Amino acid sequence: MAAELAVITPALNERDNLVPLYQAIRAVLDGIDWELIIVDDDSPDGTAEAAADLARRDPRVRVLRRIGRRGLASACIEGVLSTTAPYFAIIDADMQHDERLLPEMLRRLKTDGLDMVVASRAVPGGSDEGLDGGYRKGVSGLGRRLARMVMGIELSDPMSGFFMMRRDVFDSLVRRLSGIGYKILVDILASADRPLRVVEIPYTFRRRRAGASKFGGRAAVDYLLLLLDKRLGGIVPPRFVLFCLVGGSGVVVHMAVLFAAFRGFDVRFEVAQAIATVVAMTSNFWLNNILTYSDRRLRGSAMLRGLISFYLVCSVGAVTNVGVATLLFQEFGSWILAGLAGTVVGAVWNFALSAFATWRRPGPSA
């Protein structure tokens, strides 16, 4: 019989948490037709093998293994799309979410005419005591306020990664999801074309059982990009925004190196300018590699090849930039317009070509 409830668990390097999670879910969902879908992003620790072991013993467990892909939100989306169950829950693999809430969430969803039930750390009775230190709590609170300010989301805990939802409601908004980064709940709430009927129930966020958190600077950047993407209505790719911000930082690096070489060390201007250009390109490459393309980050010898291809892409971008700007300057005589247009064309060129030549998405055989 087809499952009534699909439990989707994104799992990156969670090998040692899967058996306890499975046992807990099996115990608590006794009497419900459930399935557990573990979405692994090719974790080096053998998460997929551990999940496959479980699946061999219990056919209600399935493994969705993505190769050359990263991202909690997109993992959840693909996990949901892989099931036909009319209700689904998202729950972390590290036991920080209290799985004992699942039956109550399903009951409320079915009988109270709701679209979604969110497990919240911030309603009375809930707690985020499992969050490590004041820093993580502060970041979480800031994220909550941003969701309210930017998207008008009024939930007490929109950063929650633990919720249950009706599949038909998910299907009605799935094409509008951004799928960026860490915060799938904010993505869903901001993608709905009508206010969703949501109830929050309290729970205590526990300590992670084994392994380490994947939360870091990148997750925070991704969250800002998600909000930006939602605000811009998906018109400008958020990766391009990051690429341009990195480009802006390159201008600062360039001017600083030029100043140091030309004024500080009395290097000839042309040489100082050339040194500054190479340093700025290198710093842009490095920043793009860890920020803009953190999901396709190049390492080792691939990084060296990437750097050389990035120099080449940028050189052609610079020629295009100067060419377009010169043409416009001759045509219209406005140096500001010509300079800006050249910069924009150069940036778009660099972005488009480096996405292809430097940070091409690795295929399953890569």
Ligand SMILES: Nc1nc2c(ncn2[C@@H]2O[C@H](COP(=O)(O)OP(=O)(O)O)[C@@H](O)[C@H]2O)c(=O)[nH]1
């Ligand atoms: N498939 C997949 N799962 C991820 C990814 N990043 C995080 N996860 C999982 O998402 C859940 C929450 O991540 P975690 O690092 O515990 O975040 P924290 O609880 O905020 O510290 C865990 O089950 C992780 O294994 C990812 O890129 N892909």
Ligand SMILES: [Mg+2]
């Ligand atoms: Mg966690």
